[in-house]
Amino acid sequence: MKKVHSGKVRDLYELDGGDLLLVATDRVSVYDVALPTDVPDKGKLLTSLSAWWFERMADVVPNHVISVDDVPEEFAGRAMRCRPLRMLPVECIARGYLTGLGLREYQRDGAVSGVTLPEGLVDADRLPEPIFTPTTKLQTESGHDEFITFDDVVEAVGSSDIAEQLRELTLDIYRRGAARALEQGVIIADTKLEFGLDANGTLTLADEVLTSDSSRFWRLDEWQPGRPGGQRSYDKQYVRDWSVSTGWDKTYPGPAMPDDVVAATRARYVEVYERITGLTWSN
Template identity: 60%
Template sequence: MQLLHRGKVRDVYSDRPGELILVASDRVSVYDVVLPTPIPDKGKMLTTLSLWWFDKLADVVPNHVISAEDVPGEWAGRAIRCRQLDVVQVECIARGYLAGLGWESYASSGTISGVQIPAGLVEGDRLPEPVFTPTTKTAPEDGHDEPMTFAEVSDVVGAELAGKLRDATLELYRRAAAIAEKRGVILVDTKFEFGVTPDGELILADEALTSDSSRYWRAEDWNPGGRQVGYDKQYVRDWARDLGTWDKTPPGPEIPAEVVEETRRRYVAMYERITGLTWE
């Protein structure tokens, strides 16, 4: 078993040609900094929710999953055996509502990633149509992900692949948002990563629609005009930002026990509402 990469949250191993094992940890990162305090069961929740979404969306875009059972026993429940792919070096983001960096960009320029957005919207508003707002895929040690226009994506990966990435990202978002809506959940935005097989097939990789890679709001909480109540990693981001004493560089601050507990509660609540299953 060879460790190939240790990411902010996931570790990547290889034990067979053409296959990888993705192991999700309980680590949590904000502003590209891994905080020293884990969130109990987070790795299992990310893995289980990803698998649920991979299954629901398999007819939209094939995914990299080989097995969630054929993994070493010590990682059971938080690991996925998957296909090794040529990873596309673009973070593919779909936004259906104004929040986070999307809201900040709109408030300052009226655009997000070069996409013109109608005037007069407020923070938390629903966009007329979901938009594709990609970013660079930058290692934390090299800086932060930066917004890209569609033309810039085309320059990096070629026009044909860029079009496939945009179409797949938006269709995955639309399908997932419709599923979530039936369960009283608003899928605000989400990030996808894709890989390509040797014969050029586009494959959905990494994770899918977890509370780490997506923003989720409960429908009953939605109140455009300010910061919304997030059931995702935004809760930890907001806590870190509101400290007022951390400059967003390593080392990150310890997370208080009550924030850890509330973060875990929100992850569990969203998992249960989306899937209809009870977390155990």
């Protein structure tokens, strides 16, 4: 194997024959900084939930997964053997609820990524319908991804047809995933997806799908728009909130997580995995 990239959470290797190995680590990244403390089983939980979703979205769009079993033993449970793709330079985000950076954009402009929204919305309000709010993928001068419009996506990918497919597929995947999760008492407020083109030019779903790292998950029975302190989350928002409470300035290096925060984070990842899939986490 040859390591070709080490990200904040995932490592990428090239295997003999040209396949790629996408390895999810136990690292936690918030505000574009990987924290120094790992969360046990996080990589396996992300990989298992992604694999579950990839299988259920296969009739919507092709994906890059070749196998989750045919991987080196040292990475068993937290790696996927994947087809190489030419990744597209945008983050595809679907929002069904208004919160986070989307709420900030709305409060400033009355719109998110050029999509105008009704007046008077508050944090965690459900939107009239899910919207496509893409962002940059390569970090800008601000050091963070920034919202772009649909026209910006057309320019970035060089094709109005591909841009339209990205929008429709992102919203289709979100709607299907959100409907499944809602049946299990979980709200998917928003999610981030990545796509690439395979050797034949076919648009292909990649990276991870509807996980606690790429999505906001809330408890349906506790959802209350406008509630001070926000919603109870099953995702890394819990770590974001804790990190800010320490007085951290969101620059490298990040603060080390105490044992109770690590345990609470792991418990949330396990709970949402079990709720959504209906399976019992046995690790």
